[in-house]
Amino acid sequence: MEEIDSGLVEELRVALGDTAFKIQINTDGMTTLLVKKEQVVALLAHLKTKVARPYEMLFDLSAIDERSRAKAALNGSVPPDFTVIYHLLSFGRNRFIRIKVALHGEYPGLPSICSLWKNANWYEREVFDMFGIRFEGHPHLRRILMPLTWNGHPLRKEHPARATEMGPFRLWDEKQDREQEALQFNPEEWGLKRHSDDADFMFLNLGPQHPGTHGVLRIILQLDGEDIVDAVPDIGFHHRGAEKMGERQSWHTYIPYTDRVDYLGGVMNNLAYLLAVEKLAGIRVPARVEVIRVMLCELFRTASHLVWYGTFAQDLGQLSPVFYMFTDREKIFDIIEAICGARMHPNWFRIGGVAQDLPTGWDKLVRDFVNYFPKRLREYDQMVIQNSIFQARTVGIGIYTLEEAIEWGVTGPGLRACGFEWDFRKKQPYSGYENFDFEVPVMQNGDCFDRALVRVEEMRQSLRIIEQCLNNMPEGPYKSDHPLTTPPIKKNTMEDIETLITHFLNVSWGPVIPAGEAMSCIEATKGANSYYLTSDGSTSAYRVRIRTPSFPHMQMLPYISKGYTVADLLSILGSIDYVLADIDR
Amino acid sequence: MNEILKYTLMIVILLFTLTTIAAWLIWLERRMLALWQDRYGPNRAGPFGLFIVAADTIKLFFKEDWIPPFAEKAVFVFAPAIVAAAVLLSFVVVPFAPDILVADLDVGLLFFLAMSSLGVYSIVLGGWASNNKYSLLGALRGASQMISYEVFMGLSLMGVVMLSGSFRLTDIVMAQKDYWFVVTQPVAFVLFLTAGIAETHRLPFDIPEAESELVAGFHSEYSGMKFGMFFIGEYLGIILISAMVVTIFFGGWLGPFLPPIVWFTLKTFVFIIFFILLRASLPRPRYDQLMEYGWKIILPIALLNLLVTGGFTLLKA
Numbered sequence: 065m066e067e068i069d070s071g072l073v074e075e076l077r078v079a080l081g082d083t084a085f086k087i088q089i090n091t092d093g094m095t096t097l098l099v100k101k102e103q104v105v106a107l108l109a110h111l112k113t114k115v116a117r118p119y120e121m122l123f124d125l126s127a128i129d130e131r132s133r134a135k136a137a138l139n140g141s142v143p144p145d146f147t148v149i150y151h152l153l154s155f156g157r158n159r160f161i162r163i164k165v166a167l168h169g170e171y172p173g174l175p176s177i178c179s180l181w182k183n184a185n186w187y188e189r190e191v192f193d194m195f196g197i198r199f200e201g202h203p204h205l206r207r208i209l210m211p212l213t214w215n216g217h218p219l220r221k222e223h224p225a226r227a228t229e230m231g232p233f234r235l236w237d238e239k240q241d242r243e244q245e246a247l248q249f250n251p252e253e254w255g256l257k258r259h260s261d262d263a264d265f266m267f268l269n270l271g272p273q274h275p276g277t278h279g280v281l282r283i284i285l286q287l288d289g290e291d292i293v294d295a296v297p298d299i300g301f302h303h304r305g306a307e308k309m310g311e312r313q314s315w316h317t318y319i320p321y322t323d324r325v326d327y328l329g330g331v332m333n334n335l336a337y338l339l340a341v342e343k344l345a346g347i348r349v350p351a352r353v354e355v356i357r358v359m360l361c362e363l364f365r366t367a368s369h370l371v372w373y374g375t376f377a378q379d380l381g382q383l384s385p386v387f388y389m390f391t392d393r394e395k396i397f398d399i400i401e402a403i404c405g406a407r408m409h410p411n412w413f414r415i416g417g418v419a420q421d422l423p424t425g426w427d428k429l430v431r432d433f434v435n436y437f438p439k440r441l442r443e444y445d446q447m448v449i450q451n452s453i454f455q456a457r458t459v460g461i462g463i464y465t466l467e468e469a470i471e472w473g474v475t476g477p478g479l480r481a482c483g484f485e486w487d488f489r490k491k492q493p494y495s496g497y498e499n500f501d502f503e504v505p506v507m508q509n510g511d512c513f514d515r516a517l518v519r520v521e522e523m524r525q526s527l528r529i530i531e532q533c534l535n536n537m538p539e540g541p542y543k544s545d546h547p548l549t550t551p552p553i554k555k556n557t558m559e560d561i562e563t564l565i566t567h568f569l570n571v572s573w574g575p576v577i578p579a580g581e582a583m584s585c586i587e588a589t590k591g592a593n594s595y596y597l598t599s600d601g602s603t604s605a606y607r608v609r610i611r612t613p614s615f616p617h618m619q620m621l622p623y624i625s626k627g628y629t630v631a632d633l634l635s636i637l638g639s640i641d642y643v644l645a646d647i648d649r
Numbered sequence: 650m651n652e653i654l655k656y657t658l659m660i661v662i663l664l665f666t667l668t669t670i671a672a673w674l675i676w677l678e679r680r681m682l683a684l685w686q687d688r689y690g691p692n693r694a695g696p697f698g699l700f701i702v703a704a705d706t707i708k709l710f711f712k713e714d715w716i717p718p719f720a721e722k723a724v725f726v727f728a729p730a731i732v733a734a735a736v737l738l739s740f741v742v743v744p745f746a747p748d749i750l751v752a753d754l755d756v757g758l759l760f761f762l763a764m765s766s767l768g769v770y771s772i773v774l775g776g777w778a779s780n781n782k783y784s785l786l787g788a789l790r791g792a793s794q795m796i797s798y799e800v801f802m803g804l805s806l807m808g809v810v811m812l813s814g815s816f817r818l819t820d821i822v823m824a825q826k827d828y829w830f831v832v833t834q835p836v837a838f839v840l841f842l843t844a845g846i847a848e849t850h851r852l853p854f855d856i857p858e859a860e861s862e863l864v865a866g867f868h869s870e871y872s873g874m875k876f877g878m879f880f881i882g883e884y885l886g887i888i889l890i891s892a893m894v895v896t897i898f899f900g901g902w903l904g905p906f907l908p909p910i911v912w913f914t915l916k917t918f919v920f921i922i923f924f925i926l927l928r929a930s931l932p933r934p935r936y937d938q939l940m941e942y943g944w945k946i947i948l949p950i951a952l953l954n955l956l957v958t959g960g961f962t963l964l965k966a
Binding site: 266268269274275276290377378379380381382383384387388391447451453454456457629630631632633634 | 932933
């Protein structure tokens, strides 16, 4: 667990005064400051620019509806109605900081920080959409994930969590008309002009059904000929309320839902969630579990990158690679299926362990793949990366600098393509990544081509990690003997009544995770994925916040695609490597 | 009377054979692509999945032939017919064998160039009449691509005309008795083939339909048999360009032992398969890159080739 950054706290006290903020102690030990809403902008601005080794990145921005939280879990303070939470990341310190603003009232407001960070825009819109909290000074505060005609704000506690609580769905004629009217396209509502001084613009509606967007993503393009003047992504078509579901499911039964957030990342999503749960519960998993988890995560990283590789080539008009790469992905899925029993959504990690031990013969499967795959990767280099048309379509396209990347909250391969060696597996190792020998590929130019190269090289590094897992798989149990391990170990239940009761409760209710807050952060397939869990000591989470990498990446799209053509937009989209479920959750 | 009957019969047989081959090409392409892409392709209906073509045709005929209410109806209906008609007309001058050809025009080559460039009207009119932005973008791309590539398509053939001294295609074939023109005009061959791929809008020159960018480009709004016409037109185009490459650069029907028509067919199919292989292997350049490539690289080469050929011809004379 982290320690509070007392040096920073002192520095802030000197700069902003003793009464500017209070410190809160949380389970995960992250430095947490409670600040009044009048001072939040000053504090954040100070953290971003004034402190030594500043907090450059707005990592996440979310909120909690505190109104029905169990009072015992509140650290004794007067309960606010809502809390807005900022997570900042400092690369220099290699630390996060959490800033909380307590808000009172039915539909409270607080100052916007859009002028401080570019990526605050969408995050604030999301908080507005989900909670009805208004951000004063936001340039374009309107719903982002829910339909414009939606009633209520879903993550408020009074909003029903299931369709069965809402009464049967009816579509009256008037309602249908209203819904259709809301879909009418009016450029001004999107902040787009119809003409410039010398041209009438064409508006092209790309998606939500379009072969190049890889999912239900809609992009409004403002075109002058084929040149993009502006682009506005419209997201939310894939929104399934994953965060809301977390408040209803038990800690254990929420695991399958996480699989489906980054649906190409499979069990890697389980890991991000479980690391946070295990922090709350205080579980340390056995060494074998860590290595099994790492191995499966890296298999999924390779599978995900293969999908990206093939579809990227296909976006650029190359038809064949996607078939070869999906064949290889099938081979990975064969291994995953043998181990987990399922392919894309194995739902296989558990609180305190994994669902089952590795099956007999798993090592042969993995070894065959490790021997087979490098040759294929070399072939793909010749087929795709070295192809001159491929290079003509990607080199120098969609460039952003490191400063821009940080400003927009870019993580993962997109950040490393700007020449910055930042990988959470190295910088803040989790699940035993510190024991593995691998390199972090870095490229310098930050264009589509470099983002591609980083991912290709990452597959080689993943393979190295998998090979190390294969050669050094520790013996031992596949789940921890902690009482909150789910499902708990049964062998001691017949020895004493306490164990029997715990086991019975865990199996019937699901585990009761102690009250507290914890955030995990992993290097997922597409960037930093983090779960910020709030428990009030019951069988399900009080609030689940999922920070996904694709959300800020997609937000950057207009900024990096202006001035390019429609064809380039497809290169840029492909090189971002997003999945819609990861954006919309 | 006998003459008229002979030609009518020839035309009917030719029409029938060509459209049939074009239809089977769909099967061939799908099977070949599947072969190169580690999958099976259509292999269920009939032997080797050959009947898929019949199934496809029946499907196309029975599909709802929808004309969008916002389309320019007359042009929308007329457009797909142009491409098939233009390509089929070009076949009039193709000498399949010494005695199998419809018209031995003395301006055969020019006739071919004229007819094949008419095909783009299909794209432009179809794309415009659809009243759809994707179709419009596709049509614009098609028009500018045609303008860029038509120029050196003609220029690349002039060297051959100089060497053979005739625009008549049978003369060009006969002029290759000693050696094929691909030997003396290799640059022209590459240029013509490139322009031919552009002419048929096959990958990597399929930017008018560029499916990952423009959905289906100029034919996004087309369905049923109208879409089928575009489809057949594309495959007829492949046959035409392959046949012309063979005629102009690979000695047409000439060859030992086997009958002329067999030689011609064999050579043509080599190029058809080359077209398909190309589709399986190359990505698609951006539209402005393609224009740049055409105007800044290929056109100067074509002119240079013409100059050098002209010089040699003068020297020999």
